Amino acid sequence: MEKEQHTHIVKYKTYIFVLIALLFMTFASVAITSINLGPYTVSAALLLASIKSILVLLIFMHLKFDKKFYGIMAASVFLLLACVIFITFLDYLYR
Amino acid sequence: MSNYAHIDEHRDDEGAKIGMWLFIFTELLLFGGLFIVYSVYRYINPEAFHLAAEELDTFTGTVNTVILLVSSMTIAMSISSIQYKNKKLTLILMGLTILLAAVFMVNKYFEWSGKISHGIYPGSPTLMEASQGEILFFGLYYAMTGLHALHIIIGVAFIAYVMRLVVKNEVQHDNFTILENSGLYWHLVDLIWIFLFPLFYLIT
Numbered sequence: 093m094e095k096e097q098h099t100h101i102v103k104y105k106t107y108i109f110v111l112i113a114l115l116f117m118t119f120a121s122v123a124i125t126s127i128n129l130g131p132y133t134v135s136a137a138l139l140l141a142s143i144k145s146i147l148v149l150l151i152f153m154h155l156k157f158d159k160k161f162y163g164i165m166a167a168s169v170f171l172l173l174a175c176v177i178f179i180t181f182l183d184y185l186y187r
Numbered sequence: 188m189s190n191y192a193h194i195d196e197h198r199d200d201e202g203a204k205i206g207m208w209l210f211i212f213t214e215l216l217l218f219g220g221l222f223i224v225y226s227v228y229r230y231i232n233p234e235a236f237h238l239a240a241e242e243l244d245t246f247t248g249t250v251n252t253v254i255l256l257v258s259s260m261t262i263a264m265s266i267s268s269i270q271y272k273n274k275k276l277t278l279i280l281m282g283l284t285i286l287l288a289a290v291f292m293v294n295k296y297f298e299w300s301g302k303i304s305h306g307i308y309p310g311s312p313t314l315m316e317a318s319q320g321e322i323l324f325f326g327l328y329y330a331m332t333g334l335h336a337l338h339i340i341i342g343v344a345f346i347a348y349v350m351r352l353v354v355k356n357e358v359q360h361d362n363f364t365i366l367e368n369s370g371l372y373w374h375l376v377d378l379i380w381i382f383l384f385p386l387f388y389l390i391t
Contacts, residue, residue, distance in 0.1 A: 101270045102263070111260040118252050118384075122245065125389040137385035144381050152263045153374045154367075162208060169212045173219040180223055184230055 100157045110151045117144050200364040207368040211375050214338075218379050221331050225386060228323045235320020240391040242307070243328070247298050248388030251291050252380065258287035259377040262346065262370045272360045274353065281350045284373065288343045295336055299329075328387055335383060338376045345369045 121140040125133050150156040155163045229236045265280035302325075306313035309326055349369045352358040358366050 102267050104264055104267060107260050107263050107267075111256060114256045115253060118249065118256065121385055121389060122249055125385070125391070126245075134390050137389050141381050141385050145378050148259065148374055148378055148381065152259055152377075153371055162204075165208060165212070169215055173216065176219070177223055177226070180227065181230075184227055 102151070102154070102157065106151065110147055114144055114147060198362075203364045203368060204371075207371050211371060214375055214379075218331075218334075218382075221327070221334070222382065222386070225327050225331070228320070228327065232318070232320025232323060235318045236324050237391055239317075239321045239324035239328075240387065242302075243388050244298065244301075245388050247294055248384050251294050252384045254287050254291045254294070255377045255380050258284045258291075259374055261287070262373045266363065266367055266370055269353070269358065269363045269366060270360055274356075277353055277366075278350060281346055281353070285343050285346055285350075288339055292336065292339060295332070331383060332387070335376070335379055338379070342369070342373050342376050345372055 117140045121137050124136045124140075129136065149166060155166060261280045262284045265277045265284070268276040268280060302308065303311075307325055308314070309329055314322055314325060346369050349358060349366050352365065
């Protein structure tokens with residue numbers, strides 16, 4: 093039972109594909125921010141960063157292959173962070 | 188899969204991994220707090236942050252991003268290779284990760300010393316003449332990238348320690364939780380940089 097999760101071996105190829113996707117998004121975000129899109133620049137860069145971090149969490153950090161509750165715990169931490177950011181900005185935007 | 192010789196061994200893989208994840212969560216909240224400070228100050232001083240961010244070199248930032256992403260892949264691959272019982276490749280991949288981390292730190296050194304030689308460092312006379320927002324930007328820049336660099340140094344030490352265990356055959360195909368944990372820590376360093384990079388180097 094304990095060893096069960098360790099039997100899953102992620103192929104090298106998977107990691108290479110993920111790296112290519114991550115590098116592609118890095119260069120895409122550099123390209124997007126170099127042209128001026130006004131307020132959309134920030135959202136585009138942060139959106140790409142979020143997609144990148146989800147890829148890292150799921151594949152590199154094995155959340156996709158591990159037991160479900162690791163993923164649930166990680167998701168709740170990000171949800172907590174999102175709530176704190178939301179409440180902080182409610183204060184600063186409407187004071 | 189069950190090896191009876193191992194039953195007496197006192198070891199809890201699942202517990203060790205949960206412990207590492209809990210530690211990672213505290214780290215995420217630490218940096219998350221700093222990100223909130225950054226975004227609130229940016230919201231209050233948009234002009235000054237825009238001016239200050241132009242000072243940072245996007246090229247160096249991009250190179251360091253690529254280095255960290257590749258090193259994240261090599262440490263992830265080392266976990267697969269230890270499962271394939273390929274000790275030599277595991278050590279090569281871990282060594283590569285440390286090498287890339289060193290290159291990252293060298294880049295960081297040149298970036299910081301360039302800034303410092305231009306008189307931009309916390310409390311410098313040049314910076315004290317700048318606006319409040321610029322002082323805040325560079326304060327946060329040094330604090331956040333500095334704290335991140337400290338994590339890189341700790342990560343390298345952790346990976347080097349696990350490399351020694353691999354050499355001594357104490358980490359093997361059926362007992363590699365500590366390698367996984369050092370990998371998780373390294374991915375955390377990568378994860379933080381994924382957000383530091385656009386916030387400091389890209390968005391101007």
